[in-house]
Amino acid sequence: MAQQYVANDPRSGLEVQVTGEFPGEPDDRVRIARTTNLFTRLMSTILSTENDTERRERFKAIETQLEVADALVRGDTMEVQRLFRETLHQAGITEEHLAELEQQLRDQFAAAGAEFPPIFGEQLTRTHDEASPEGDDRPAELDDPDRTDTAPPAEEQRPQP
Numbered sequence: 001m002a003q004q005y006v007a008n009d010p011r012s013g014l015e016v017q018v019t020g021e022f023p024g025e026p027d028d029r030v031r032i033a034r035t036t037n038l039f040t041r042l043m044s045t046i047l048s049t050e051n052d053t054e055r056r057e058r059f060k061a062i063e064t065q066l067e068v069a070d071a072l073v074r075g076d077t078m079e080v081q082r083l084f085r086e087t088l089h090q091a092g093i094t095e096e097h098l099a100e101l102e103q104q105l106r107d108q109f110a111a112a113g114a115e116f117p118p119i120f121g122e123q124l125t126r127t128h129d130e131a132s133p134e135g136d137d138r139p140a141e142l143d144d145p146d147r148t149d150t151a152p153p154a155e156e157q158r159p160q161p
Contacts, residue, residue: 007036009044016040 004019018036022029042062049055064087071079088098109116 005032005036007033007040009040012044012048014040014044014047016043 002019003022004017005022006015006017008015016036016039018032022032046055046058046062049058064083068080068083071077071083085098106116
């Protein structure tokens with residue numbers, strides 16, 4: 001039988017309900033509660049933003065951070081790198097800036113007598129030719145920062161009233 005956790009934000013009255021088969025481990029249940037409460041508070045804060053443009057920017061920022069968290073949990077290093085690069089580009093950091101930063105990091109690691117960690121990959125930066133859409137096998141809708149998913153993924157079941 002599915003279990004349920006409900007979090008309410010007293011400031012806004014926003015309620016978030018999580019339904020599923022929860023692990024029996026008490027620490028896992030604490031994490032479910034804490035994460036749900038945090039998400040509820042975060043959503044309430046964003047929804048209380050009166051400026052429409054600012055509210056949308058906050059939603060986009062949180063969406064990206066949740067995508068990064070999901071990729072980290074799945075161990076998808078390439079997706080984490082792509083999301084960070086996309087975030088940096090939106091903040092005005094160019095590929096040239098990234099290349100300079102990468103070289104500085106490599107130089108600092110070499111000066112310290114250490115190797116550049118493999119977690120960063122063979123090469124952090126790509127030339128503009130390598131970043132072309134022809135070599136990109138991701139769905140085009142992932143490139144739309146304003147995209148909205150109309151239905152939850154299949155693995156996310158909405159609770160039945």
